[in-house]
Amino acid sequence: MAILVSKDTRLIVQGITGREGSFHTKQMIDYGTNLVAGVTPGKGGEWVHGKPVFDNVKKAVDATGANASIIYVAAPYAPDAIYEAIDAGIELIVCITEGIPILDMMKVYEYLKHSNSRLIGPNCPGLLAPGIAKIGIMPGYIAKPGNVGVVSKSGTLTYEVVYALTNAGWGQTTCVGIGGDPIIGTNFVETLQMFEEDPETEKVVLIGEIGGRAEVDAAEFIRAHMTKPVAAFIAGKSAPPGTRMGHAGAIIEGGEGTATEKIEALLSAGVRVADNPEQIPSLLH
Amino acid sequence: MAILVSKDTRLIVQGITGREGSFHTKQMIDYGTNLVAGVTPGKGGEWVHGKPVFDNVKKAVDATGANASIIYVAAPYAPDAIYEAIDAGIELIVCITEGIPILDMMKVYEYLKHSNSRLIGPNCPGLLAPGIAKIGIMPGYIAKPGNVGVVSKSGTLTYEVVYALTNAGWGQTTCVGIGGDPIIGTNFVETLQMFEEDPETEKVVLIGEIGGRAEVDAAEFIRAHMTKPVAAFIAGKSAPPGTRMGHAGAIIEGGEGTATEKIEALLSAGVRVADNPEQIPSLLH
């Protein structure tokens, strides 16, 4: 069992004929993901890695019954791709694209609220449900099936932690990279709630970073609603306040959002917080 | 018992210090409506007909617990007034204003869908629940308490029918003028459903006119869902097709929306349709 995906997930790739889209399509198929089709306007009728390409999402959905989509489309066109997926009734949308302007994402976010779709990302590595499906760009070999749920704002840092877990013998139910942008479709709290409700998930790992107050909200949720043990790592302890750290999300806003503040909030909610990501597996015992 | 309003309705007037707003405030108070306050920006602290005036809807709601609002604000400012009422959590909003551009109303309509507010109108005479409340501009004396529900797209034609009912001894639970504009907050079907569910309402009168297909939708709803008898009158039988009849809503669109088409739809749904509005009372027997 995993959260967000299952064996019934039928995935399409928006932007399947692009360089990145095509490459990761192959990776996802090889991993065993139930990838049913791709979409590239004007390339309807072509085939990529044995999968049919459609001109638009609606046609792909009509033809294949797809219920999930992953978006590899450049930032200026990504919001349109998200709207297209929402309007076609896609339930799970994962947007890998980085660099979408905040103003665009605020509109997407508002639109999403009144839809039946869930968005993961943007600017995220996607999902990896070991043994079930890989929807995104996480390298498949770093994970293995198990009972730990992982949720993270980060990319390679997630791989780091998941790899450490796997090497220490802790498999995962699902690894979710929610992205670190200021506006994201699915936040820590929503993901933690899914892990709390997922019968297979026994322990949860949260990976945060400086900026915003998502980790503080997560701590409040954990204190109030979670029965499963949570371990965490927060990146950016040594970052100077107010300095921009590459991630649009990693800005320390008005005295809020320091690593220390987040770590304290998590500790006081009973979360075990690691100083070092490689220490995470030992905190699960 | 009435639909939409009750003795718990606490009404504010947006635009209370205007000529029309002030006049009808007096009329509504005299009718016995529980009118608790008014709103006019910059006139907070004043009093109109013994009711306090606030600078904005939120302050009025905070101070009086208002849950309904009636809007007498000129067309260029009316959408803003509606948004203000929605954002302040007002449950029932009646907008009398005529002449709001369609593009503005399409946005209001979309915004309403995701709110907890119901809008009646715009460009409507409002509601009259005899013996309970008058929220709008219908002359109070034309109605009396009883068991007929009246729903109408029209203004003075509604008074005509209600007056005829009253004179013939048929009192009303509620008279609802939904307005005849192309985009309105509450349509025939929604109002019919409320009458169907209202235990006091025994019979229903529907007053329509040419343009659009609201009456055809109403007929379909009546056939499928209504157990209470419905009588109807449709204005515009003698109007030439395609001619604009003053009401923005009264345009015959692409072969749809003729009076004949509507009358046939209603007849086939078991509705008694009058040739003459003064004939309506006799159809209720």
Add this chain to the structure above:
Amino acid sequence: MNLHEYQSKFRFAEFGIPIPRGKTASTPQEAYEIARELGCPVVVKAQVLVGGRGKAGGIKVARTPEQAEEYANQILGMKIKGLTVRKVLIDPAANIGQEIYLGVTNDRAAGKPVIMASSEGGVEIEQVARDKPDAIIRERIDPFLGLLDYQTRNLASGINLPYEHWRAFSKIATNLYKCYVASDAVLAEINPLVITKENQLLALDGKMIIDDNALYRQPQLAEMRDTDAEPKEETEARLAGISYVKLNGQIGCMVNGAGLAMTTMDMTRLYGGEEIGPANFLDIGGGAQASKVAAALRIILSDPNVKSVLFNIFGGITRGDEVARGILEALNEVPTRLPMVIRLVGTNAEEGRAIIDNANIPNLTSAATLTEAAKKAVEYARKALAAERGAQ
């Protein structure tokens, strides 16, 4: 408010939609000059706010400037469905490959704009809509999001447009929607949008209707109103704040409220049968000030077909005695010998009727109900018609 073809297309061009580089002419000489400047063949098109111009002979292809002049001479001044042609548009003739329909309007049921496209443009789109609804591809537009790129591609794909044209088509659709929004239009339509034999997309004909309620914030468009094209009584009524539409019957109706005005019309038809009916739709709006009643009366009486006048006023909040005095004042200003029936309802309606009766105007009677009023007005009109026939 309807815009002429040339107004619509020039407006489209402001939004980046490709149109033929034509010009308007008000005289045959101008048409000759324009045709010479553009190079022939050209199309000479009557600019008139009504459909069916082609069938009426209002659209002709000229092979030479002389022929353009000749056709302009024929078309200018021509009457099409009662409207006089005062301008022609001279467009360079296009080599038409395919004709597409593309239009944006309001979907009342959905409360949203809708954009529609069809590969079967050029003919009556309503006909296509009736016979082959699937040949019209529709995309509803979220008024907050606007027309999305993917939707324009869905249209292109839906009408089986060759991929090479998608980009140009999407741009036109996007710009048409922008034009619709920026113009507060209720209709913005390109029909046909052609693919020329040179593989260009071109808006060959265009139509826009502007939301009258939004004209206050569209001064540039409000100025485009062609008052020549509307009956002068309607212009007069509009300026007086009265809704008026001339019809073909004999009973002049003056009513407050659009629904009640239509109902009053319907009643005259109900009791008048085939022969007698309403001469107009007229809604004087709220209140009944003497000046407005007088203006309305003047407009009604300017129609020579009118044989009797029917006032139907539901006073609502206004008092019936006030309404009665307003009408008497107006009758003083605009005297007439036509028979008139007045029906007053509302507060103090009886007092109002008493005032009317006491005025002892020989050709003015009052009625208690709409039915009675309509029957009386019909009877007067019938008598007047019979008298006329007798006189002949």
Add this chain to the structure above:
Amino acid sequence: MNLHEYQSKFRFAEFGIPIPRGKTASTPQEAYEIARELGCPVVVKAQVLVGGRGKAGGIKVARTPEQAEEYANQILGMKIKGLTVRKVLIDPAANIGQEIYLGVTNDRAAGKPVIMASSEGGVEIEQVARDKPDAIIRERIDPFLGLLDYQTRNLASGINLPYEHWRAFSKIATNLYKCYVASDAVLAEINPLVITKENQLLALDGKMIIDDNALYRQPQLAEMRDTDAEPKEETEARLAGISYVKLNGQIGCMVNGAGLAMTTMDMTRLYGGEEIGPANFLDIGGGAQASKVAAALRIILSDPNVKSVLFNIFGGITRGDEVARGILEALNEVPTRLPMVIRLVGTNAEEGRAIIDNANIPNLTSAATLTEAAKKAVEYARKALAAERGAQ
């Protein structure tokens, strides 16, 4: 991207927000001329992308053009928090009656823009926010609807603005929001917005931050970037597609991914204690092409504080042997004698480490874990520091 005060205010003015009619000067002579033209008193304000200019002596009121020249001479070239002042803004001095705060930014938690106003402008708004949160009136903005008129009135009413100023204030708030949207800003702030003794509203100081991700569609704003104001290594990094921020420690870090880069920094601090820490944040992004690695290495080595270099690459989809070869190539291009530690993870990581080891570069060692790598880099830096101290 931060805009200077003068850039922000001139931008505000384009959106109809009243600002003082000042000009910028790059020399004392220019300052003199401008002061003479505007009429004294004037305010001479350092244009530098950092707060606290006033306290640092970067803002002065001049009573005469000569004094303006003198102050400009003092301020131009001044260093404020490490940044050199290259321009001053000369504004006519205002008769300040009241100081208001007005700003638009993004409310991350709500996913919406938020506009905030306070009657206590001028001072540090963060301080007000902490001490008296109720003194800041907030209105969240629906990104589709935009800032509504009623919301601007709520702000005016909330900060107890006298009614006579509501209209002007609402217009400024509306225009500030328009400016924020049209500029793809993440912050657009007027602080203070003053009511002058002449009863005019005036944006005395302004600040804008533009969303870097949106610069592709904001060419006019992108051109405003003041590369003088940012460390030249950061400019270089930006152009190479690398995120780089200079810090004060001794360990140069090269990492792929922002989160992992911060973590690597944190590890050097964790094992380095008070004395040893990260010299920079550096995220080389996806892949590890030799050219990019070389550019990153050049930037890291340009910092004289760097005593050791730590590569931490999680290959992800990329193969470890390819990464290793990329790094060796880069080292060939940018030779250095500083001790370096490389930690490679991912597919073929072992092969990668073998390639590094076989290259037999005396100052390059590999590590299997991040912990080991961080400890080694700290140790090298500590030794280098000790050696330096010994040499002194």
